[in-house]
Amino acid sequence: MMASIMTTRVLRANFLLVLTALIWGLAFVFQRIAAASLGSLTFNAARFFLGALSMALLIRILPRDVADGREVRRRRAFARAIVPGTVAGFILFGGSVLQQMGLIGTTAGKAAFITGLYIVLVPLAGLFFRHRPGLNMWAGALIATVGLWLLSVTSSFTVSRWDLLVLVGAFFWAAHILVIGRFSEWVPVLHMALVQYLVTSFLSLVGAAFTEPWVPGALVGAWVPIVYGGVFSVGVAFTLQIFGQKDSPPTAASLILSLETVFAALFGALFLGESLGPRELLGAALMALGMVLSQLSFPAKAGAASPDAA
Numbered sequence: 001m002m003a004s005i006m007t008t009r010v011l012r013a014n015f016l017l018v019l020t021a022l023i024w025g026l027a028f029v030f031q032r033i034a035a036a037s038l039g040s041l042t043f044n045a046a047r048f049f050l051g052a053l054s055m056a057l058l059i060r061i062l063p064r065d066v067a068d069g070r071e072v073r074r075r076r077a078f079a080r081a082i083v084p085g086t087v088a089g090f091i092l093f094g095g096s097v098l099q100q101m102g103l104i105g106t107t108a109g110k111a112a113f114i115t116g117l118y119i120v121l122v123p124l125a126g127l128f129f130r131h132r133p134g135l136n137m138w139a140g141a142l143i144a145t146v147g148l149w150l151l152s153v154t155s156s157f158t159v160s161r162w163d164l165l166v167l168v169g170a171f172f173w174a175a176h177i178l179v180i181g182r183f184s185e186w187v188p189v190l191h192m193a194l195v196q197y198l199v200t201s202f203l204s205l206v207g208a209a210f211t212e213p214w215v216p217g218a219l220v221g222a223w224v225p226i227v228y229g230g231v232f233s234v235g236v237a238f239t240l241q242i243f244g245q246k247d248s249p250p251t252a253a254s255l256i257l258s259l260e261t262v263f264a265a266l267f268g269a270l271f272l273g274e275s276l277g278p279r280e281l282l283g284a285a286l287m288a289l290g291m292v293l294s295q296l297s298f299p300a301k302a303g304a305a306s307p308d309a310a
Helices: 002-035 040-061 074-102 108-115 118-129 135-152 161-183 189-211 216-221 223-247 250-257 259-272 278-295
Strands: none
Touching: 002 040, 002 074, 002 108, 002 223, 002 250, 002 259, 040 074, 040 189, 040 216, 040 223, 074 108, 074 161, 074 189, 108 135, 108 161, 108 259, 108 278, 118 135, 118 161, 118 278, 135 161, 135 278, 161 189, 189 223, 216 223, 223 250, 250 259, 259 278
């Protein structure tokens, strides 16, 4: 009986994570639409402010033990989240702006696959913390790198500056995951998310004030991508991810969330008429293979000592 309950919980969790990946994949389409008419900084300022409002509402309506963490009062929870949320907000600002700028000249599918390299970059970054990646990680990184080359570098050995912006942004996303993982152990995650969204929105607003023209009509015209990016991609998907990862094994969760890249490519082809040639398709397939391989764990040989063993 207990086994069947756990199976049901895992299936429900995996469904929530698939839904999260679908929402994030579709977000690339809306970001691509917004990039055609609205400045990257202006768009990010608007959507992350709306995302902050959604998160604040979520904190109010969720049970206290979920929103604030057990034995943590609401004011204290927010105070504890200010410093880590600000750090995360600066990194999130870098990743989101570079990604949005890149979407001006690249496709939603390519941007999603390149961004997805953070799945490989995160474990590799663990080298700085003396974490030794396994053979599967090195193999996955190599395969993903070859895929990235095929996907982004043309036959004349040039790389689009738009793809390069998204690629640099992937390093910010990897850093963001590491920071969130570091702080989430002792900071209520929803409050940290609220602070980081406010910081990202503020930084984007300041940047837009100095570098982008103020065109209210363009802002109004892009209200659909802004609402989708703020409410669904930020508020709804983040919540689904939290509840999904409660009952889904970490490796399975990361693999399911990486489906975001596949959904982005499908939705880009369906709604924007984007297409990938044979070279790009092979590159995308190799990147997906590298991402999956990097997340797999293989049992050690009999009698071999575990790396974590004392």
